[in-house]
Amino acid sequence: MTPRLLLASSSPYRRALLERLGLPFTTASPDIDESPRPGESGNQLATRLAEAKALALREQFRDHWIIGxxxxxxxxxxxxxxxxxxxxxxxxxxxxxxxxxxxxxxGLCLLDATTGNRQICCEPFKVHFRPLDPTEIDSYLRREQPYDCAGSFKMEGLGITLFERLEGHDPNSLVGLPLIALNRMLRHWGCNPLLAAD
Incomplete structure (x- = not known):
């Protein structure tokens, strides 16, 4: 079974990650308020916004599985x-x-827009930054200009030079989309990327 998939994002990084699963999908950009609520933790905020992004597009894409x-x-x-x-x-x-x-x-949410059923999780990933001097920081930023990236770096590029080590289950989550968790969610609903029709 290959559902109609929608990625609720305009991020080129998330698009490139999702392409790795080999499933056809479209994209649309949700319009939501991403402001944190008072006292909201990073885990809570990421989870809430992932779900909000998927839900924001439900009415427009009723026959899709929406990935937020x-x-x-x-x-x-x-x-x-x-x-x-x-x-x-x-x-x-x-x-x-x-x-x-x-x-x-x-945060990750897979929403079945037809039924309203959803699977939600949040993948933590710890980055151990090495001590950085201002000259290194300035040089890195001028070379890579990661101004649209949370944390101000691109792990898939020169950002790797800023770290001592990385710690987590899925390095893809650091780029913006936890593919291991998403694959698990898809398989749970009967869509196995390895068995999907070409």
Whole structure:
């Protein structure tokens, strides 16, 4: 069984990850408020936003399985890191992360728009940043310009040079879509990417 899949995201990173499963899909961008609620943890925020993204497109795509995902990074003190948007904010984030462990929470929701049934999880992934000096941070940002990435780096590029080690179940979740968990959800509903028709 190959359902009609919709990725509720305009992210080129998530699109590239989902393509790896070899299933046909379309994309659409949900319009939701991504502001954190008072006292909301990174795990709670990522999970809530992943579900909200999928639900936001349910009326338009009633015969689809909708994949919603969102990522939030948090410093050891609980401070949330968002997409920096600017060089200055990215430099500030990387300086705050320098020498620390940052946890990336990637929320995932698979919604059957027809029935309303959904599977939801949040995949944590810990990044151990090495100590970074301001010259390294500035050079990295000017070379890669990761201003649309939570945490201010691209793990699949030069961002790997910022770390001492990585710790987690699925490195894809660090890029923005936990493929191991998504594959498990798809198989649970009877869609095995390995057995899908070509």
């Amino acid at each position: 995902s969102d990522q939030v990074a948090s410093l050891p003190d609980g401070t949330l890191l968002h997409k920096p948007g600017t060089h200055e904010q990215a430099a500030r984030q990387l300086q705050e992360s320098s020498g620390h462990n940052v946890v990336f929470h990637t």
